[in-house]
Amino acid sequence: MGSDGESDQASGTSSDEVQSPVRVRMRNNHSRRICNEDINKRLSLPVDIRLPEGYLEKFAMNSPPFDKPLSRRLRRASLSEIGFGKLETYIKLDKLGEGTYATVYKGRSKLTDNLVALKEIRLEHEEGAPCTAIREVSLLKDLKHANIVTLHDIIHTDKCLTLVFEYLERDLKQYMDDCGSIMCVHNVKIFLFQLLRGLAYCHRRKVLHRDLKPQNLLINDRGELKLADFGLARAKSVPTKTYSNEVVTLWYRPPDVLLGSTEYSTPIDMWGVGCIFYEMITGRPLFPGSTVEDELHLIFRILGTPTEESWPGVSTSEEFRNYNFPRYRPEPLVNHAPRIDSDGDDLIIKLLQFAARQRISAEEALRHPYFKSLGEQVQQLSDTASIFSVKEIQLQKDPGKRTITYSESGELGR
Template sequence: WSNNNKGTYATVFKGRSKLTENLVALKEIRLEHEEGAPCTAIREVSLLKNLKHANIVTLHDIIHTERSLTLVFEYLDSDLKQYLDNCGNLMCMNNVKIFMFQLLRGLSYCHKRKILHRDLKPQNLLINDKGELKLADFGLARAKSVPTKTYSNEVVTLWYRPPEVLLGTTEYSTPIDMWGVGCILFEMATGRPMFPGSTVKEELHLVFRLIGTPTEDSWPGISNNDEFRSYMFSQYRPQPLINHVPRLDSEGIDMLTALLLYDTRTRVSAEASLRHPYFLSLGENIHSLVDSKTHTQMYLTSVMC
């Protein structure tokens, strides 16, 4: 067994099931350490137990002892961050589209069930050798506040966090995940993170510099936000995204723009994104897939970029 990853309040091991001989990922959550951990963990379990979808990592089993809770997940050997690294950060654009479609399928399934992911980032998108992409790590799926440090003291990244969360909203709804989807689309298409800020102020600055400083027009109510006013940002004009993502076609740029809208009421949903013209080239039968199946093998140009 190897310990390969310390998460928010958990350690992840790789193991093998004696029953099936399949590899599994064991997420061990210690119950004695942190006040909030057990209830967050138990919430995560009850959420995941009910999620059965080809683009969401499967929770096989739960082992509950006095001192720990161990979640037995299907094992996937890579994630989108590693995949990008292996590509030398130059993914083939058809694969970008296929991964994007799978991400949106998994998210749409969650959102229909009123479940938010809240921590979308390339490390939480697992990929297997068939090129199937699966959402993982719903550790923050229900927590009201988002911690700044993980259990093992790593800094929680701000790069994929929407501006309304950076500015202190607690009125969470499904659009909070869609901003991160846009950031991930940009990263797959360019090979670099879209807004790699290390503080909240720097993160907002990077967003405003590219998307434009929000106005009452682009973000109704923003001028009443005390936190926004206190930063006193310069008035940046929005830049054409195509200049920053030259490899993305016009439909892709259109979708990216719709994902990165400040007004959460107009930011595109996962369900609507799946029907975006950007995906037309994948053919009509991708919409008739049942939840439990992916046919990505038909479309992946090559499993490695």
């Protein structure tokens, strides 16, 4: 009796030609998946993208071999054919907020069926708007990190520039309000660690945020915190002397900038981190000043009026001398934040240093003993991995948490 191969030949067919419809379908699905992955990698697309009918075949015909890069023209044409850069690709839902030159809407992408945030920037309205928007776009398209909001798409028309961001359910201010301003101290630690991760990534790339505040830190239902609103950020070599000093929201603005310094670097963001840390653990802002003088007054009343010892060079500052502040003695921060432990107290003191160069960096802060209880694994995460990919890391129930449901429109229900 001959082998299987001989029997096939005797009947006039080879084993390669005898294939069940199931096997053919499996092979086609496999090649389609490989091709899909190929397109996603080459065009940097989201994994869950829905490619238009017949697009795979067209892309395979037009695209160069995988080891050769796509030309910019082909890449742009490919993205346009899929639906990127087109307003009709997104369904506008509710208005989330409005600023001087931009309106933000909740929307839905027809490409992925996911919710998105649509930031519409009016181009003819405000002279400074395009400049701020272009800065935000140019920075965000190069920042790929689990703790930085993702910019999915850019749509440009004559009257409007629309930035399409991933959608996150609330900001840190809303989260704290939902907790009745009493956050679980464990959750404070998880949020602070994520804030520092995103910031350390920016600072490694010489990007300063310059406008850190709870409203610019977005949080999704999983508890992932992401830096947003890079309109005031700059990508320049640091330190630099070219910035105006009117940049950071008053309550989170460091004293050196309040006194007119334009020579600042990454420490400008670290002061803001200290203020946000305090606000999360106490439920109230640390220095809620209404004017520059009032802000400095609040800072000095708690941290003590600076001296040459605590802030070298301060006595030569004309602005500082002109204010003629009373001589306040420093108060222990723990008196104002009784729930903070000794490691947390040490970290906040290192963040709230008068002299910018004495403030702890984001990279150093991540390795501070305060975070030891989160375990070693969180220190080894890749840039795009969520802290919650470590299975031991979970948010706990906040003690003041009200029972809140978020409807499809994003309105609160109780």
